[in-house]
Amino acid sequence: MSSSPPQDDNIEAKEADERQKARNAYPEGGSAAWLSVAGATACLFVSFGWVNVIGIFQEHYQTNQLRDYTPSEIAWIPSLQTVFFMFAGGIFAGKIFDDFGPRSLLIAGTILHVFGLMMTSISKTYYQILLSQAVCSAMGASLVFSPAFSSVSTWFLQKRGAALGIVAAGSSLGGLFFPVVIINMLPKVGFGWTIRTCAFIILAFLLFANFTLTSRIQPQKRPVEFLAFVRPLREPAFALWTLAVFFFYWGMFIPFTFIVADATRQGMSRNLSQYLVCILNATSLFGRTIPNAVADKVGHFNVMIVMGALTSILILGLWLPSDGNAALIAFVALFGISSGAGISLTPALCAKLSPIQDIGVRSGTVFTISAFAGLTGSPIAGAIISRSGGTLTNAIAFGGTGCAIGTILFVATRIAFAGWKPAKI
Numbered sequence: 001m002s003s004s005p006p007q008d009d010n011i012e013a014k015e016a017d018e019r020q021k022a023r024n025a026y027p028e029g030g031s032a033a034w035l036s037v038a039g040a041t042a043c044l045f046v047s048f049g050w051v052n053v054i055g056i057f058q059e060h061y062q063t064n065q066l067r068d069y070t071p072s073e074i075a076w077i078p079s080l081q082t083v084f085f086m087f088a089g090g091i092f093a094g095k096i097f098d099d100f101g102p103r104s105l106l107i108a109g110t111i112l113h114v115f116g117l118m119m120t121s122i123s124k125t126y127y128q129i130l131l132s133q134a135v136c137s138a139m140g141a142s143l144v145f146s147p148a149f150s151s152v153s154t155w156f157l158q159k160r161g162a163a164l165g166i167v168a169a170g171s172s173l174g175g176l177f178f179p180v181v182i183i184n185m186l187p188k189v190g191f192g193w194t195i196r197t198c199a200f201i202i203l204a205f206l207l208f209a210n211f212t213l214t215s216r217i218q219p220q221k222r223p224v225e226f227l228a229f230v231r232p233l234r235e236p237a238f239a240l241w242t243l244a245v246f247f248f249y250w251g252m253f254i255p256f257t258f259i260v261a262d263a264t265r266q267g268m269s270r271n272l273s274q275y276l277v278c279i280l281n282a283t284s285l286f287g288r289t290i291p292n293a294v295a296d297k298v299g300h301f302n303v304m305i306v307m308g309a310l311t312s313i314l315i316l317g318l319w320l321p322s323d324g325n326a327a328l329i330a331f332v333a334l335f336g337i338s339s340g341a342g343i344s345l346t347p348a349l350c351a352k353l354s355p356i357q358d359i360g361v362r363s364g365t366v367f368t369i370s371a372f373a374g375l376t377g378s379p380i381a382g383a384i385i386s387r388s389g390g391t392l393t394n395a396i397a398f399g400g401t402g403c404a405i406g407t408i409l410f411v412a413t414r415i416a417f418a419g420w421k422p423a424k425i
Contacts, residue, residue, distance in 0.1 A: 026155065026156055026157040026158070026216075027155055027156075027216070028155075028156055028157065028158055028159050029159075030155075032155070032214060032216075033152075033155035033156065033163075033216075035212040035213075035214070036151050036152055036155055036212065036213050036214050036215075037152055037155075037163055037166055037167060038208075038212055039148075039151075039208065039209040039210075039211070039212030039213030039214075040148035040149065040151060040152045040167040040170070040209070040213055041148075041166060041167050041169065041170035041173075042170060042205040042206070042208050042209040042212075043106075043144040043145060043147075043148035043167075043170070043205075043206070043209045043213065044145065044148055044167055044168060044169075044170030044171040044174065045170040045171065045173055045174035045177075045205055046113065046141070046144065046174060046201075046202040046205045046206060047086065047109075047113070047141035047142070047144050047145040047148075047171070047174075048086070048141075048145060048168075048170075048171035048174070048175075048343070049170060049171040049172070049173060049174015049175045049177070049178060049281075050141060050174055050178055050198070050202065051078075051081055051086060051138070051141065052171060052172075052174065052175030052178075052256065052277070052280075052281055053175060053178045053179050053182060053277055054078035054081065054256055054257055056179055056182055056183070056260060056274055056277055057077070057078060057133075058071075058074060058075065058077075058078055058257055058258065058260065058261055059260040059261050059264060059273070059274070060186075060191075061074050061077065061129070062074055062261065064191075065124065065129070065191075066126055066129070069126060070382070070386050071258075071261070071382040071385050071386060072379050072382030072383040072385070072386055073126075073382075074382070075257060075378040075379045075381070075382035076130070076134070076378075076379055077129060077130055077133060077134045078134070078256075078257050078378060080130070080134035080135065080138060080375065081133055081134040081137070081138040081141075085134070085135060085138035085139050085141075085142055085371075086138055086141055086142045086145060086371070086374075087142065087367035087368060087370055087371035087374060088142070088367075088368050088371035088372075088375075089139055089142030089143060089146065089368075091229055091361075091364040091365060091367075091368035092364070093105055093142060093143055093145075093146035093147065093360070093364060094146060094150070094359075094360035094361045094362070094363055094364025094365070095229075095360065095361055095364065096360075097146065097147050097150050097151075097215070097219075097360035098219065098220070098222070098357070098358065098359075098360040098361055099219055099220070099221040099222060100219050100221070101147075101214075101215050101219040102147035102150070102151050102213050102214065102215055103210075105143045105144070105146065105147045106143070106144055106147065106206070106209060106210045106213060107210065108140070108143050109140045109141065109142070109143030109144035109145075109206070110140065110144065110203070110206040110207070110210065111140065112136055112137070112139050112140030112143065113137050113140025113141050113143075113144065113202060113206070114140070114199050114202060114203045114206070115136060115137075115140070116132050116133060116135070116136030116137025116138070116139075116140055117132075117133070117137050117195055117196075117198060117199035117202065118195075118196060118199050119131075119132035119136065120132040120133040120137065120195050121191070121192040121193070121194075121195035121196045121199070122192060144206060144209065146360070146363070146364065146367070147213065147215075147360075148167055148209075148213065149164060149167060149347035149363065150215070150347075150359050150360045150363060151213050151214060151215045152164060152167055153347065153348075153351045153356065153359055154215050154216040154217045154356060154359070155216050158296070159296065160296070160348055160351060161292040161293060161295045161296040161300060161345070161348050162289075162292055162293045162296055164292060164344060164347055164348050165288055165289040165290075165291070165292025165293060165344050166289060167344075168288035168289070168292070168340070168343060168344030169285050169288045169289050169344075171281075171284075171288065171343070172281050172282070172284040172285035172287075172288055172336075172340060173281075173285065174281075175277065175278075175280070175281030175284065176278055176281040176282050176285070178198060179274065179275070179277045179278045179281070180278060181194070181197065181198060181201075182194055182198070183271070183274050183275070185197060217356065217357065220357070229361060229364065229365045229368075230365075232354070232358075232361075232362050232365055233365070235353075236416045237353060237413055237416040237417035238353050238354075238362070240409055240412050240413040240416050241349065241350075241353055241366065241409075241410075241413040242365065242366050242369050242370070243409050244406050244407075244409030244410045244412070244413055245346060245366055245369075245370045245373075245406065246369055246370045246372070246373045246406070247373070247402050247403075247405040247406035247409060248308060248311075248342060248402070248403055248405075248406025248407065248409075248410075249370045249373045249374055249377070249406070250373035250374075250376070250377045250399075250402035250406070251312075251315065251377065251398065251399035251400060251401065251402025251403040251404075251406070252311060252339050252342060252399070252402075252403055252406075253374050253377055253378060254315075254377055254378060254381045254395060254396070254398070254399035254402075255280075255315065255319065255331075255332075255335055255339075255399065256280075257378040257381070258378070258381060258382075258385070258392060258395065259276055259277075259280070259319075259328070259331075259332060260273050260274060260276055260277060262328075262392045263276055263325075263328050265390065265391075265392070266322075266323070266324070266325075266328065268325050268328065272325070276328065276329070276332045279329065279332050279333055279336065280332040280333070280335060280336040281336060282336065283332075283333045283334070283335075283336030283337050283340070284336035284337065284339065284340030284343075285336075285340070286336075286337055286340070287307075287336055287337035287338060287339065287340025287341045287344070288340040288341065288343065288344040289344075291303050291307060291340075291341035291344070291345065292341070292344050292345060292348065295345060295348065297424075298424055299423070299424040299425040300345055300348050300349050300352055300425070301349065301352075301410070301413070301414040301417070301418075301425045302414075302424070302425060303341065303345060304341070304342065304345045304349060304410055305407065305410045305411055305414065307338050307341035307342055307345070308338075308342060308403065308406060308407035308410050309407050310334075310337075310338040311335065311338040311339050311342055311403050311407075312400055312403040312404040312407055314331060314334050314335050314338060315335070315396060315399055315400035315403060316396075316397065316400035316401075316404070318330065318331045318334070319331045319335070319396055319400075320393065320396045320397060320400065346366070347363060350362060350363045350366055351363075353417065373402075377399070377402065380398065381395035381398055381399060382395075384398060
């Protein structure tokens with residue numbers, strides 16, 4: 001008389017079958033999938049790619065329209081623009097994405113982003129620039145940024161890291177393109193027409209994205225439930241992951257904001273210092289693509305931990321003691337690679353820790369909480385600079401420490417999610 005198979009074996013077989021069915025559900029390619037990648041790349045080009053030029057605006061405002069304000073006061077503009085409204089809108093955009101898909105978000109984002117920049121081009125005072133560039137334009141950028149990653153995640157599983165790396169590369173290309181336009185146009189046509197030209201370029205890319213970006217998952221409208229955003233934080237791995245991203249972003253955006261001003265203070269020519277932003281974004285193109293492709297092979301958490309550690313080491317070990325052009329150029333080149341990987345791997349790991357049907361809401365939770373890190377990080381650094389007599393030593397130490405804490409929490413998240421075992425995680 002044969003005995004029935006052990007219950008544990010039945011459970012493992014069932015789980016393996018479910019995982020195989022999940023893998024088979026993802027096309028991993030096709031015209032619709034790759035058009036979505038192209039549309040999402042365009043979204044990143046004009047959203048994160050645009051806000052990657054904040055170092056130029058910080059330095060420009062300090063020496064022109066807002067020269068009567070302190071670095072800390074001016075830093076509220078890039079802080080609100082770059083991370084707070086870019087990421088804080090994720091909690092609303094994620095809910096709308098899950099309920100209605102990406103289309104309405106793209107339309108609203110296009111209108112707000114372009115209108116905000118048009119208003120920035122005619123702004124003269126602090127509050128006008130704050131409202132138009134840091135609030136209206138940034139909210140629009142947020143609405144096109146959020147559905148980009150979420151939509152592409154629905155088309156890919158095995159190749160998700162590589163696909164999202166291509167999408168994230170759009171921000172590097174935008175961060176390389178827009179500084180060149182701004183640096184070359186500002187002296188010739190002035191601030192107003194420079195910003196308006198950029199707004200028209202952004203409009204063209206967003207029109208393309210509106211026609212190409214789609215989601216594989218049919219939207220399912222659900223009642224608004226606050227607990228839907230809070231519930232994932234009850235999971236130890238997801239809670240640790242959210243905290244890790246918070247601390248990492250708290251420190252990581254400080255170089256983006258202050259590297260140009262620091263280079264100018266150290267004696268670098270104004271023209272060369274502005275091109276540091278181009279160098280950073282050029283190398284981040286590699287950081288947002290190659291590590292993601294490697295992560296598909298060796299594990300997304302494993303690569304994130306390595307790149308987080310490298311970012312911390314570069315800030316504390318290279319930027320902090322830097323003295324002269326060579327050290328600063330070396331720092332921005334290497335920092336572009338490490339920080340680029342940190343940014344591009346974030347949505348991939350959100351998807352790894354989430355059911356795909358809830359990818360919008362759960363990604364929104366992570367990005368919204370981390371938005372408060374970006375909101376406060378640069379102004380705190382600006383206040384530290386003001387109290388330090390204009391030197392950045394203590395502000396750099398603050399940024400590096402934030403990244404180091406975030407990296408330690410990346411390790412803790414990996415352990416909570418998969419244990420200590422050395423594996424592809």
